[in-house]
Amino acid sequence: MTFIPYGRQDITDEDIKAVCEVLRSDFLTQGPAIEKFEKTVAEYCGASHAVAMNSATSALHVACLALDLGPGDWLWTSPNTFVASANCALYCGAQVDFVDIDPATHNMSIELLERKLQAAESEGRLPKIVIPVHFAGEPCDLKAIKALAERYRFKVIDDASHAIGGRYGEFVIGGAPYSDITIFSFHPVKIVTTGEGGMAVTNNPELGVKLARLRTHGITRNPAEMTREPDGPWYYEQIGLGYNYRITDIQAALGVSQLGRLDAYIRRRHELAARYDELLASLPLKRPVRNPENLSGLHLYVIVLNDPSRRKQVFETLRANGIGVNVHYIPVHLQPYYRTLGFKPGDFPAAEAYYAGAVSLPMFATLTNEQQDRVVSVLSDALA
């Protein structure tokens, strides 16, 4: 019995060749593969600027800094996300709050966001940044969020760690004119991988320059950005405080090679989702919804059991049968660290209710129909 994980990378001989070429070249980092990786993603998304980094977490951090988030500011995100979408605010000395989810999409609720903004305005504590997360790859309603952003003057970073290759209406995720910066992750469980890696994309040239500088110590080599005439060709200036969040050329070459298969990956994920939809139709669970006007990246296929009291037993049965189910996500506000900041059970009831019954089934491009049938059969038996 082979183990079927919930997500896994697909590495081809072509990928290995691309990586080996970099290993034999002059540059292992800060070379041409990174630029090519950035250009490929920017062109794919229809964004003017792309800045590759060593993780999506790093990209979220510098995206917040590029939008001037700091002490005294608030950042709001969804409680149904990986902790990194919230931690980035704390790295900047800002405070975090959450907006509960829409039980249908598992994304941040637009209605609750609007209500919370109204209340925050009267209390004088509007957020500077809101981070909607395209959970499982299902696009958030970016246009509605943008309308609120204009009215309440906050910036939008969409966390598209689950959504590369997806579309919001006519726009490819990352190229829609409704957010300031979009973040991608290239962790091996995500849709395409670089081992570890992330990217920030934007259509704002000023933000593009800032993101690139923050990635590498706050250093510039562009004389136009310097405080004085260069001393000579060696000269650079540190004009702000940045980090070493660079990705390597080894990873970037893997990324470029993987991106060539992105559309095929998304198509296969949709085939698998359609099969799950059909095969699970009569079981006592809720299947995920997909808005036909958009295209989900389908990073995850999450079911919610009608009877959450059976979740643990169902999960254990699947694991015992070699099926690597997982749970996305334990609501961030319930993490012990976030509880020390004052959050408690009951704060975001929709995210908590969703979490109680959620199970992520195996979903990755190389999952076979036969493997999927085995997942469904074990799940059906476990629920019987």
Ligand SMILES: *Cc1c(COP(=O)(O)O)cnc(C)c1O
């Ligand atoms: C994976 C993930 C991240 C973090 O990505 P890394 O590249 O591992 O830093 C952030 N947000 C979401 C929603 C994720 O799924």
